[in-house]
Amino acid sequence: MIKRFWCKQSRWMRVIIIFIFVLVASGAYYVKSYASYLLSPGELSNMETKNTMLGGVKSHAELERQCSHCHAPIHCVTDSRCQDCHFEIEQDRLDVNTIHGRLPGVSKCQTCHPEHQGHDANLTVFAFPNIDHYAMTGFSIQAHVTNTDGKKFTCTTCHTKVRDIIETIDCVHCHSDGNHDELAAHIEEYGINCFECHDGQDRMINGFDHQPYFSLQAGHAELTCADCHTEKKYVGMGTTCSTCHLEPDLHAGVFGTTCEYCHTTQAWTPAVLVQHKFELKHGDEEIDTCETCHGGNYTEYPCGTCHNEGEIISVHFSLGIHVIQDCITCHPTGRGKAVMPGQQVGEAEQIRQNAPEDSQPNLPAPFIITQPTEKPVQQQNQGPNQANP
Numbered sequence: 001m002i003k004r005f006w007c008k009q010s011r012w013m014r015v016i017i018i019f020i021f022v023l024v025a026s027g028a029y030y031v032k033s034y035a036s037y038l039l040s041p042g043e044l045s046n047m048e049t050k051n052t053m054l055g056g057v058k059s060h061a062e063l064e065r066q067c068s069h070c071h072a073p074i075h076c077v078t079d080s081r082c083q084d085c086h087f088e089i090e091q092d093r094l095d096v097n098t099i100h101g102r103l104p105g106v107s108k109c110q111t112c113h114p115e116h117q118g119h120d121a122n123l124t125v126f127a128f129p130n131i132d133h134y135a136m137t138g139f140s141i142q143a144h145v146t147n148t149d150g151k152k153f154t155c156t157t158c159h160t161k162v163r164d165i166i167e168t169i170d171c172v173h174c175h176s177d178g179n180h181d182e183l184a185a186h187i188e189e190y191g192i193n194c195f196e197c198h199d200g201q202d203r204m205i206n207g208f209d210h211q212p213y214f215s216l217q218a219g220h221a222e223l224t225c226a227d228c229h230t231e232k233k234y235v236g237m238g239t240t241c242s243t244c245h246l247e248p249d250l251h252a253g254v255f256g257t258t259c260e261y262c263h264t265t266q267a268w269t270p271a272v273l274v275q276h277k278f279e280l281k282h283g284d285e286e287i288d289t290c291e292t293c294h295g296g297n298y299t300e301y302p303c304g305t306c307h308n309e310g311e312i313i314s315v316h317f318s319l320g321i322h323v324i325q326d327c328i329t330c331h332p333t334g335r336g337k338a339v340m341p342g343q344q345v346g347e348a349e350q351i352r353q354n355a356p357e358d359s360q361p362n363l364p365a366p367f368i369i370t371q372p373t374e375k376p377v378q379q380q381n382q383g384p385n386q387a388n389p
Contacts, residue, residue: 058231089106089109
């Protein structure tokens with residue numbers, strides 16, 4: 001009876017042992033086959049290298065079930081395993097003419113190229129925040145965030161040969177999306193080496209002499225290229241003020257577009273009116289600002305601001321002048337003898353001489369006898385007088 005019991009127990013033990021063995025074997029097979037999905041922090045990038053295979057694969061995504069290809073049991077990711085496929089990087093680190101020879105922190109690949117970010121992840125995009133491109137190359141990438149189709153810039157967007165940073169960068173590929181004729185003219189005049197003039201921060205770098213084309217001094221010194229060169233236009237631009245500056249409403253359309261008569265490149269104000277037909281040495285004191293006579297509207301010149309209107313009327317009545325219209329009509333220069341419309345010079349002088357002595361105005365000087373002019377203000381301006389508005 002004991003023997004039968006033992007035999008019966010032995011059969012159950014064998015069944016249990018076999019079951020446990022099958023369970024362990026199945027579990028081991030499952031873990032080996034699917035553990036990478038259970039333990040993986042995310043999908044590997046499916047970005048392919050340009051028509052080449054490294055380590056027998058075109059992208060990291062093909063290695064998703066082969067964790068040990070990149071991960072060591074204890075040290076996790078090791079750069080030596082990266083270099084098993086990317087063997088040329090170790091040589092590049094020793095060559096300053098390559099990107100990995102200039103970048104800091106290149107001993108840890110995952111610093112710039114973290115993985116498990118998804119199938120669509122571009123591994124070079126993550127490198128941008130770790131690169132001071134301007135300090136390393138003299139060219140800023142702040143203005144190069146997205147390209148013309150809206151996609152984010154990567155290293156390979158500009159560097160067609162990723163390993164070599166000295167090769168000619170293809171700027172024309174993207175920048176030809178604008179006006180082809182203007183770009184062709186720009187290349188013909190300035191050459192194809194964009195980095196001789198541009199530093200990526202919308203300004204000209206040292207070495208480009210803007211002086212032969214337009215002097216960037218004083219008020220123009222802090223301008224960026226885009227302030228003047230709109231719509232990617234760099235050639236065939238005018239060099240007069242009116243190319244960029246419209247005549248302000250304050251001028252009331254009477255000063256024209258020859259801005260340099262009154263303004264300098266230092267600043268719009270104060271202006272210097274170097275040519276003025278009306279004598280600025282008018283009265284006991286010299287007129288020192290435009291507002292003294294014009295008040296802010298340069299089509300008007302109210303003489304009554306300084307001259308007593310009652311006295312003006314009294315003096316003119318004593319001379320037989322009963323209708324007073326525009327002072328400039330008879331006093332175009334503000335000095336000398338007046339010339340009244342329809343009168344000859346001698347008649348005006350005779351009227352003045354025949355007037356009673358007590359009616360003679362106490363004026364600073366006799367008026368110069370000239371005929372009134374109807375030329376525009378900018379054509380009337382003559383003489384060395386200056387005013388600083």
